[in-house]
Amino acid sequence: MIKLDVETSFDKLALRHRMLSADLPYATAQAINTVLFQSQRTLRNDTLPGTFQLRNKRTQSGIQIEKASKQRLTGAVGTQDWWTSEQTEDTTRIAGNQGRESLKVKGRPYLAIPVGGAPSKVIAKGMRASALIARNKAFVVQLRSGNLAVVARESGNPRGVVPLFILKPQVRIKERLHMQPSVEATIRANFDTKLRAELERIASRTN
Structure with a gap:
């Protein structure tokens, strides 16, 4: 499983968002889970079919996530299928x-x-x-x-x-399925935007 672990920092937040310190862990967990679901869809719909000729949905359905929570700001995405997992790194x-x-x-x-x-x-x-x-x-x-x-x-x-x-x-076996770069690209492209959107949503409810 590929882990997404986030340490919250107030320094990079806008001043109006720093006032939501109590809600920051929840907002961060929601942002993590959003990009995890996006990563899951990318792996299922693009990365896997782009690497292998799939006969059925079993391999794709093996891509699962472990959701984050406000108590545990760590999530993960990866495959539960042993054959697929052996394609993600050099192994014997x-x-x-x-x-x-x-x-x-x-x-x-x-x-x-x-x-x-x-x-x-x-x-x-x-x-x-x-x-x-x-x-x-x-x-x-x-x-x-x-x-x-x-x-x-x-x-x-x-x-x-x-x-x-x-x-x-x-x-x-040499690595054939490049899951890590795919997940990292999705996180870089979307996490900050999703976190800001989540904080804006919370802020709008408190106004």
Whole structure:
């Protein structure tokens, strides 16, 4: 989750707003939550679709926020989806940590890496290595390099088979989903304006 933590300062406020000191934490929390919701919409509607070909709304709905309050001027926005979260930073994925993408060969778990690298869209469940093997559409072979691969028979292919996945016990993943810059840009563009608007709204009620 990407945190937005704000320390209130009266020095930058207009004099008429400094008189609303008791309401400043509430106004700040409201401004934080407004930009968090804006960040959530940007991530769901622009950042994610601009990075991946999404098959459904599940990945987008995984973008959630933790709202701030006047007692706790800290909010957060991020993804609750493990696959998406692993795209937000350089990390190492180890086979067995996420069972649905792991394939066991002789009792040892492997990650099935699509030939040609990571796809731009999530692989459909029926097209994953384990599903193809279960339907006898593919099988595991050992390559000359010593690596294991999932291959399928293909008529007309001189070799008789076509490789679909390379099996590895772990794989290094590079950041692909740039959530942090997107959220920071939204905050810079909107937070000060939203805070001023909230203070103006409170001030208008006290007049």
